[in-house]
Each structure stands twice: as structure tokens, then as C-alpha cells.
Amino acid sequence: MTKPNLSEYNQKRDFNKSPEPKGGKSAKGTPRFVIQKHDAQNLHFDFRLEMSGVLKSWAVPKGPSTNPKDKRLAIPTEDHPVDYIDFEGVIPEGEYGAGTVMVWDKGTYRNLFDEKEDKKTLEECYDDGKIEVWLEGEKVSGGYALVKTNMGKNWLLIKKKDDKADARRKPAKTENNSVKSGRNLKEIEKEEKNG
Ligand code: MN
Numbered sequence: 001m002t003k004p005n006l007s008e009y010n011q012k013r014d015f016n017k018s019p020e021p022k023g024g025k026s027a028k029g030t031p032r033f034v035i036q037k038h039d040a041q042n043l044h045f046d047f048r049l050e051m052s053g054v055l056k057s058w059a060v061p062k063g064p065s066t067n068p069k070d071k072r073l074a075i076p077t078e079d080h081p082v083d084y085i086d087f088e089g090v091i092p093e094g095e096y097g098a099g100t101v102m103v104w105d106k107g108t109y110r111n112l113f114d115e116k117e118d119k120k121t122l123e124e125c126y127d128d129g130k131i132e133v134w135l136e137g138e139k140v141s142g143g144y145a146l147v148k149t150n151m152g153k154n155w156l157l158i159k160k161k162d163d164k165a166d167a168r169r170k171p172a173k174t175e176n177n178s179v180k181s182g183r184n185l186k187e188i189e190k191e192e193k194n195g
Contacts, residue, residue, distance in 0.1 A: 004054040008078040012096040019192075020091060024083030026053050030108040031122075033135060034085045035064060039185050040099035045172065047074060047157065049109065049133065051122050054079040060157055063104075063172025064140050068165050074146060074155040088180050090192040100189045103180035105171075107137035132160070138179045139171045 006023075015022055034055070036046040045063035048055035058074035065072055088103045112132035113120040125131045129148025135141050142164025148155050159165050176184050183191070 004052040005079055006054060006081055009080055012078070014095060018091050018095045019087075019089045021081055021083035021087055023081045024085075026050055026082050030110070032085055033107060033109045033133070033137070034103060035060075035105040035137070035140065036087070037063070037102040037104040037185065038097065038099060039101075039189075040091075040097050045104065046077070048080060048085065049122070049131075050082060050085070051126070053082065055082055055084055056126065058146070058155060058157070064144070064157055064159070066140070066142075066159055066165060066169045066171060067167040068159045068161045069167065070159065072157040074157040076153070076155060086180065088178060088188060088192075090189055100185050100192070102178045102183070102185055102188055104175075104178065105137040105139040106179055107135060107141070109133040109135050112143060129155070139175050 013020055031050040033050065034048050036048070038044055038046055042061065045060045046057055047060050047064065048057045057077045057080050059077050060072050060074045062072050085106065086103065088101055090100050091097050110133065111122045111125065112134055113125050120128070122131065131146040132143060134143050142162045143160030145158045145160055146155050147158065178188065181188070
């Protein structure tokens with residue numbers, strides 16, 4: 001399950017039509033994460049963690065919360081190539097995931113299970129269905145848990161209780177600009193379509 005696999009990603013896309021990146025290699029050093037806002041058929045956020053040379057990905061319909069009481073549904077999606085971490089643009093009509101993609105938040109993370117007595121790699125955590133990471137993003141930071149539900153397929157994204165938790169902030173609703181370009185979805189759509 002953890003085994004990185006880009007064949008589904010490649011099969012779903014026609015790279016002559018979509019500007020999405022094809023590959024990329026992980027750089028050495030601190031692993032990165034990205035949260036992309038994706039105005040597809042249904043607006044959602046894509047949460048991606050760099051691990052095993054790919055971006056392990058989940059679609060989070062409501063986006064991340066800073067309130068530890070919220071449990072945000074996170075639906076696993078196909079592995080994405082690491083170069084996708086910087087992808088912002090418009091996937092054309094008729095292509096898989098058609099719509100506008102924004103780099104909503106980006107940063108580095110560390111595996112919190114690396115610091116526990118029962119030390120586990122992130123890959124082991126993924127297979128166990130329980131990931132805990134400390135995110136260092138611009139919009140979102142602190143501890144987050146990703147927990148596979150008993151029902152099987154889906155996961156939940158939950159803010160951990162720490163000094164970065166804040167029940168009043170609602171970044172997925174109120175912070176609407178790209179950390180890469182400063183643009184909102186409409187601006188990205190307009191500029192990338194004409195560009
Ligand atoms: Mn998406």
C-alpha cells in the first residue's frame with residue numbers, strides 16, 4: 001500500500017493536454033507537504049505528504065481545520081509525482097480533474113512517531129493507518145493526525161491539541177490566496193487560461 005506507484009496518476013492524464021507535471025525526484029532533507037485548493041467539479045483541498053519518493057495524497061472536501069474538535073474527511077487518492085508540489089494552474093475541460101489548482105499552503109513536516117518510544121517510520125504509520133505529523137506551513141501548522149477509519153477506505157484529518165490549535169480560525173474558509181503567487185482562484189484561472 002505504501003509502495004509508491006505513479007501508474008494510476010499517469011494513466012489518468014494526457015500530458016499533451018494537461019499542464020500537470022509528469023515526474024520529479026525528492027530532494028534530500030526535510031520532507032515537504034502541500035495543500036492544494038482544487039476547484040474541480042466539487043471544490044476540495046488536496047493534502048499531500050512527500051514520502052517514499054512520491055506525494056501520498058488525500059482529498060479533503062472541507063480542507064484542514066485548526067480546531068481539534070473537527071474531524072475532516074480525507075479520501076485517499078492516487079500518488080502524485082513530487083514535482084506536483086509546485087503545481088498551480090488550470091487543468092483543461094475534459095481532462096481528469098478539470099479545473100483550477102492553487103498552492104494553498106506549503107511547507108515542511110516531521111513525523112511525530114519518530115519522536116515516540118514506539119518509533120515508526122512514516123511508511124509504517126501509513127500502513128498502520130495512523131499518521132501524526134508536525135506541519136510547518138504558512139497557513140497551517142502544528143500537529144495533525146491522519147487516521148484511517150474503521151470502515152476501511154477513508155481517513156480523517158484532525159488537528160492535535162497544541163499551541164497551534166485555534167477553534168476560531170477557519171483558514172479553509174477565510175484565507176483564499178495562494179502561498180506561491182498570492183493569487184486567488186479566479187485570478188489563477190484568468191491568467192493561466194490566457195497565458
Ligand atoms: Mn483534487
